[in-house]
Amino acid sequence: MMGATVILACRSEEKAKEAMTWMNAEFQAEKDRKTKEVVDYPELRIEFMKLDCASLQSVMDFVKEFKNSGRQLHILVCNAGIGLHKQAYTEEGYELMFQVNYLSQYLLAAHLLPIMKTSGEDCRIILVSSEAHRFCEFNLDRIQGKQFNEQNFGRLLFYGNSKAFQIMQMFSMNRRLQNSNVAVLSLHPGMVETELRRNFKDMTIFNIFTSLTKCVGKLKNPFEGAETTINAAVSPALRGVRDIYYDNCKPANIHNIVTNTQNQESLWTYTLDCLKKGDFLPEDIIKCLEGT
Ligand SMILES: NC(=O)c1ccc[n+]([C@@H]2O[C@H](COP(=O)([O-])OP(=O)(O)OC[C@H]3O[C@@H](n4cnc5c(N)ncnc54)[C@H](OP(=O)(O)O)[C@@H]3O)[C@@H](O)[C@H]2O)c1
Structure with missing residues (x-):
């Protein structure tokens, strides 16, 4: 290195x-x-x-600049995220947490995959998800939440969904990358004292929960919170390991909605459809993604 x-x-x-x-x-x-x-x-x-993950165009601009630099890429850590945001939509029309936490980072990984495939052995994509994935549902009809309004939009549900989609992406991508040098892993960093709460300071219950977590010594500082991500990204012991969701640097169980292969494949198709619509995925990238 x-x-x-x-x-x-x-x-x-x-x-x-x-x-x-x-x-x-x-x-x-x-x-x-x-x-x-x-x-x-x-x-x-x-x-x-x-890189602004609230804009697919910004992802494309980043990809162009990265490709022009002629660099190799060994480790991609998808960490950007927003938590429990109020109902909001991006310029491209997607629910904000869906796009920032999932769709943009899927697009990024898709475009960087051809570079990673030629960057040597043991390349890794690390998806920083969350235990909040357990609050997910899988319902493609309301994935963008347009039938809700500001009052009844479930902020935890939509955050949980975006985090569940990242883990589902891990499984779907790994299925297609089985015989390649690129492996995808996902993780929960723990409850960490960061700026994540900036979007839900108005939600008293979560503030109480955070304070209680701190009182019992379970709230990690940012150093401790980075450990599971860094371990997944660089630990030599994880060479070739796939399809694991880590918590505290150890494999953890995953909600059964997320491990359901049919759900994973439906989400994969839905995601490709979203990105094809805006011409964000040319044929060569789709071929690389599909492992063909
Ligand atoms: N903290 C926790 O307890 C916890 C628990 C489970 C999972 N996580 C996950 O851990 C990851 C990191 O979160 P954190 O706790 O470190 O929270 P944070 O302090 O709020 O950091 C989030 C990061 O995402 C970036 N980001 C947000 N929107 C973005 C956008 N549109 N484009 C590009 N970057 C954007 C932020 O950039 P700016 O600094 O410019 O805003 C910041 O660097 C997230 O994926 C989160 O879901 C955190």
Whole structure:
């Protein structure tokens, strides 16, 4: 991994730069401490690239820029997410959490897959899902929630659905990638003290739940919250492992709506239809996705 580059694909350059400054300082501190994991690295290369998951067009712009850079890609971590948002729709007409948490990141993975397939052994796509996937339903007729209004839109249900769809994507993609160098894994990072709650500060019950979690010492800090993701992304022990949903770095069980193959394949077809509609998936990408 000598000479690896980390790309921070974010919507805010300012926030990415803050993160980069922090990461560089931490890296230097570890080097000064001669920590064995960093000692062989001459430098930490981190770059920002603009990506707004609320816009499929932004995903396409990112993909174009990434392809033009001629880079290889070994690990794709799909971490961007919004939690329990009020009912809202993107410019492209999709329910906001569906698009940000699932559809855009599916599109991203689809377009980057051909690069990953030629980037060498043990490439991984990591989908940061959530235990909230257990609150899902599978009903394609109301997947965009247009029959609801602001009052009766189930914010937990639609967040849960978006997180369930990520795990379903793992199974469907792995089925098609079985004989390839790319494996897809998913995970729950734990209950973590981050900015995720910014969209549901008005929901008292969840604030109480978070406070209680903190009181009993179960609320992770962001370092602890990153552990399961990093483990899934780089642990040599997980080479070639597929179809696992991790919690606390250990395989965890998954809701049976999500493990149902018929549901997974219906979602796959629905997703392709969404993306074909806007011409976001050319034939060569579909062929690569389908493993043909
Ligand atoms: N925190 C928890 O307890 C918890 C539990 C289970 C699962 N998760 C999952 O963990 C992941 C990370 O969340 P977090 O807890 O770290 O929350 P967070 O602090 O709110 O971070 C979410 C990240 O997603 C980015 N993001 C949101 N909308 C975006 C968009 N339209 N385009 C590009 N990036 C966007 C945010 O960027 P900005 O900084 O620019 O807003 C931020 O970097 C999410 O997928 C979440 O569902 C978290």
